[in-house]
Amino acid sequence: GENVEQHPSTLSVQEGDSAVIKCTYSDSASNYFPWYKQELGKGPQLIIDIRSNVGEKKDQRIAVTLNKTAKHFSLHITETQPEDSAVYFCAASSGYSTLTFGKGTMLLVSP
């Protein structure tokens, strides 16, 4: 089955800095890679996703890159703000719409 590794497990940055979270996956058939943000006591919220026919996607301060050859994808957040503090999960999906998640990255943005 699919295995998703996520790094780092914790990330502390100063407000205004950039943050990068990296994930690798094992199943070459995976073709959909969403990123979710989870705040304390809440369910995961989709922030951006990328499909296998695209190498990069950007939405305002958030971007995701995908390298299918190396089987890794990354989340980039620029100009971080304190409200970006949360746990971020990467995930991968192949076949039917079931997701395999990484273990999460706790992002802390200090003012």
Added chain:
Amino acid sequence: ETGVTQSPTHLIKTRGQQVTLRCSSQSGHNTVSWYQQALGQGPQFIFQYYREEENGRGNFPPRFSGLQFPNYSSELNVNALELDDSALYLCASSLERYSQETQYFGPGTRLLVL
């Protein structure tokens, strides 16, 4: 807000008991997936329902079972509860069952087994 709702929000049970968790999917979505999220971990796939039929199952024992109703709402049932079943249970709905469909999560039900 995603439009996916779950009930109850919190639940306390004792070992050996049975529990039923409920999920209402986003309007127009025919696929519901259930996930278990242990503290400090990523969600783990339990099973998926598509048009009232089980469409896939993760590595969970048969005491985890589910249902999907004609209005596409869903239930997760867990029998013979164990301490390790304590977790946040999440449901997610999607427009279709295909791999590139976006899944929208509900707020979850936090289950504590004593």
